[in-house]
Amino acid sequence: MTTVRTLAAPDEGGTAQRGLEELARIKGEALQGADPAATERQHAKGKLTARERVDLLLDAGSFHEVEALRRHRSTGFGLEHKKPYTDGVVTGWGTVHGRTVFVYAHDFRIFGGALGEAHAAKIHKIMDMAIAAGAPLVSLNDGAGARIQEGVSALAGYGGIFERNTRASGVVPQISVMLGPCAGGAAYSPALTDFVFMVRGTSQMFITGPDVVQAVTGERIGQDGLGGADAHAETSGVAHFAYDDEHSCLEDVRYLLSLLPPNNRVLPPSTPCDDPADRPGDALLDLVPDDPGRSYDIRAVIAEIADHGEYFEVHSGWARNMVCALTRLGGEVTGVVANQPAALAGVLDIHASEKAARFVQFCDAFNIPLVTLVDVPGFLPGVDQEHGGIIRHGAKLLYAYCNATVPRVSLVLRKAYGGAYIVMDSRSIGADLALAWPGNEIAVMGAEGAAGVIFRREIQAADDPEAVRQEKIKEYRTRLMHPYYAAERGLVDDVIDPRRTRETLIGSLAMLRQKHAELPSRKHGNPPQ
Template sequence: IMDMAIAAGAPLVSLNDGAGARIQEGVSALAGYGGIFQRNTKASGVIPQISVMLGPCAGGAAYSPALTDFVFMVRETSQMFITGPDVVKAVTGEEITQNGLGGADVHAETSGVCHFAYDHEETCIAEVRYLLSMLPQNNRENPPRHESSDAADRRSDVLLDLVPADGNRPYDMAKVIEEIVDDGDYLEVHERWARNIICALGRMDGQVVGIVANQPQALAGVLDIEASEKAARFVQMCDAFNIPIITLLDVPGFLPGVDQEHGGIIRHGAKLLYAYCNATVPRISLILRKAYGGAYIVMDSQSIGADLTYAWPTNEIAVMGAEGAANVIFRRQIADAEDPEAMRARMVKEYKSELMHPYYAAERGLVDDVIDPAETREVLIKSLAMLQTKHADLPSRKHGNPPQ
């Protein structure tokens, strides 16, 4: 079946319910798994692969879903783990249930193995069908386009009230996405893992798009290890299946901390950078408010190949926030002043007016246009139409060597 799906260019949906290798078959069972893994890898980026967990998936069998594009799980029914609770107890002395070790909620919230988790099998299968409606049959086709009843030039005045001008005030980026996509309908991938970034599939004027957006409601929208991994995999999937990518920026930077540095934030952040730089599909970025430092570059800035870059008048593009920058640049003047706090406030204001005004980046060609937030949907749809025939070739090579 897997060979036939690859040859025919048809999506592959696997329904998994098994307890692992049959011990009585010995090494032959392991060889069978190897053949499946090899075909999963061969099909990767060629046809969409979806794994639906309708029961336990233990041992080596768990690696097949991990190699596919999307994993669906059902609560209280699905479990995934390499070694079960009995082995864990024998080796480490830890006692844990099957759901506590590898249930749907664990993989949807903690490990990131599961993309979608549902309470019932029926809902799960229905959502698989919905996902398939947004994916092409294979990498040689474009995603299916539907006629939209939602006007392409619909104004979104509600965005003016939805996003506070004050960069320190949080808001729900999901509501912004809901406002700009067709009929407010979109499918969020990995909704409960790495919540500080949103990855979603939606339609704009009937065309499927992938949306990557910082979520100011969670950790102020910073990039961390998990957010970088989540977005990198999503960008790669969109690029593999000819889905244009829209990036919505409101990012104060990478998350500082010893745990992040020791956990390899440099390496993991580079995964997202590599994914964007390697993507050849149409790429449009929009800066809603702040975009600081390395996180601004990584989130599909013009310098790493975004085709079109827009910004709202509330944008702040800079190496760092005004307060931090003023403390570094004007450290001596502040220290020598009779009233250091007054001097600091004055320097912050001066830095903002000279280096962080809304048109600073546009004047230097780093932003293509500063747009009216209410016209966001119309501008993005026109941009997608303009880039519809984009064609870009990567250098000839066997494959890249992305950071792991």
Template sequence: MTAPVPQHVPEATLRDRTAELHALREEVRQGPGRKATETQHTKGKLTARERVDLLLDDGSFTELEPLRRHRASGFGLEAKRPHTDGVITGWGTVHGRTIFVYAHDFRIFGGALGEAHAAKIHKIMDKAVAAGAPLVSLNDGAGARIQEGVAALAGYGGIFRRNTSASGVIPQISVVLGPCAGGAAYSPALTDFVFMTRGVSQMFVTGPDVVQAVTGEKVTHEALGGADVHAETSGVCHFAYDDEETCLEEVRYLLSLLPQNNREHPSEAHCTDPVDRRCDGLIDLVPSDGSRSYDMRAVLAQLVDDGEYLEVHARWAPNIVCALTRLGGQVTGIVANQPAALAGALDIQAAEKAAGFVQTCDAFNIPLVTLLDVPGFLPGVNQEHGGIIRHGAKLLYAYCNATVPRVSVVLRKAYGGAYIVMDSQSIGADLTYAWPTNEIAVMGAEGAANVVFRRQIAAADDPDAMRARMVKEYQSELMHPYFAAERGLVDDVIDPAETRQVLIQSLSMLRTKHADLPLRKHGNPPQ
């Protein structure tokens, strides 16, 4: 249903015109009608305005261009010119801080993007950058509006260009709450964080029909590009939730951990968790035997304020944990090996996941804490042929390029190139600590003894006994807990129970850190 436009009546008073305006605004707010709203709800989806109301603080939303309509003609469009043109744009607050938002209204043209629709998005994106405030997009659209042809495609180009220029300047969050197909999928891919809801949201470049026509493969929308697929397999989605209410509440939580822009620090929160609280539980939680597994998430829960943290990409590349949290009230990014998955070894996906997280934290002035328990890079033909060298270099580049405060702690083992890559002192970590159980070496004692003492073992009457003796000798000479500290490669060996206090004190000292990078247009990171 298209809201009527008040006709010009010369004798109408300002009071009459104002009444007409309020009636028109209410008509626009109600949208295309009850039937369309019921259809949206039947699909398990909220309307665009309901989503905006959930995202923003109560009563804070100011809408921009609610009366905008398309000017296209032909192909049936001239008969239907609804206000908003299928996208709601504006600004409001989340926890009292300004946030810009746009939300596709699937009830109008299926949320498809046309020229006027795109122009509204371009304007709100420009205003977000100018105001230095985060931008949240609520995606639920059927792609480009076919009836508008190249004008719709150009509209997407304008969005992508703005996504790119705003990258690292303001936080950009994409929330996929319905279809997001074809070119539309590239905007979320260009943003800092992607949220999805299970069962109703999908992202893909080519849909199931095209896939079947070209490859013969039969696949459902959910199996091709659903939330679980992108959260666990492709890594496109950072967070996946069962319902929109939970999803949008988590978006609000994420925004509370991010600064408004790259010129500000994240907001500090009052900390009721004692800074000097001992973490005695870590003694029993982390086995001293490097071959035994444990859950690194339990370590994080011991260290951070009130045990609360937001894990990013929780289901993708589970052998590394990336999380946003607070230490002493200060927002901190944590990167930690996960011994409970692949023994914490680094592989292609883990390197990419951590590299992206490090870059995001660095862009928005979020200090980094790295917790090491890494046996090395995952061996295998698939890893080598898949480019583990290239992908591992992405993580190395991200850390080396980061100028935010960086503190690392070696919990147990830290072997080979993986130790270097995981923010070792040699690549620029500001402070490095180790627990008394640390083993920092080129490789594990078993492998090292087989290489270094190969001839002695082969010539011995009892090779197994000789190998065991050589392993102990290597451990005692080159892998004892204080070897790295004696050479200044770690700043101190600390009591595990004091890790929280040490981290908070270190980050507090580094809060005013300033680092200059060489003058350049931009770096050229590994591809």
């Protein structure tokens, strides 16, 4: 005989029920985060709250919060009476386009988003989780720096963040979104990450503020002028992207994440492509002028070869003589590095070299193949460039390419002169395929300069120096700068029809997709600084 036992109905006022009510109350308080007045003040500045930003960044309903009930343990300087939940930072994970992303967001409504010991511990934990899970990390920054009341504990908290930024570098993508002030040592964490987004009018970054600058140097400048979005996107190069509002900023963060792999162990996400690989590029015949001295916009060339003409330019406002962009070719994510003849004739200078080197290193770290479009007259001459260390900075780009093991295809569109030709991923520094268009000129320098050096005495002694000079320019160009000179010597693998550029690049990258290359065994290199 089987005995059936009936469980008694739970007491309506039992322990479990009371516990649930208490949990709901506490979590409600944590979600509220601040009094309504603080939220109104945040909105009045044109800024969203931390949770509103997280909701915009992540797929709807996907956010899982971590340590929402964390509070600080400080007992002095008035903090003992203020112990709000979250301690001024919201941490957790969710998805972007269905893929896991970790995030932390400073809540300016609580202690001005200032970092204390508990605040830092939450960030440390979410960073460790991102590294362990192999997923991207996004920080939504809106804080007043270190919490003064907690002294050195707050400073140590920043140190832990910097250490983890460095450990995660090249392992998982790290994106910093500046949505408020970021001063002092706090600015170093974004600088250690892969990409920095800023919003005009509300976000600033600087080591010392305007008051300190004026006190020390006598210079008067406002916060935006010193460290605003445009200052860093166009002058310092600290910011990669600048936007007019938070919504468009976070929308592009989502788009960037859609182009990146979750970590360095996998390839970037592929997508089906309905843009034919063999789509003819007749427009390319007219986009690039035959005259090597005439300007044009290289971005039009990139748009012509990219899937559906779409690309995502990085650092568009800084070092404009170099274009770096992420795009898709045949559905595969590809990094494009290109000289920009529309700015400074596309020469390589200090900033352009740094910009491209950093981009090449990022693509190599995350298995993104590289296409280099070359149209470069050389390095920018000048005392400022030499004294500023153009040798050292130019070597950064050289080092980045030589160190890169991802598939690399270079294409000379029109001209490539001197050391700049070598640096722009030439065959001699390891490009897997070196291609060129008909009409390309690859040489130590332009024909005019070369003829002036080689035939200087003959030109000076002639009855008609200008006529002789023109004759020698023509001779040099015919003998050493014709489009097939480099191909005859194996320095160019193929001279291609410009109209088949897209088809050739897609086919070349498909062939190289399983490329395997190893660097010599070493702890790490010592790149030029």
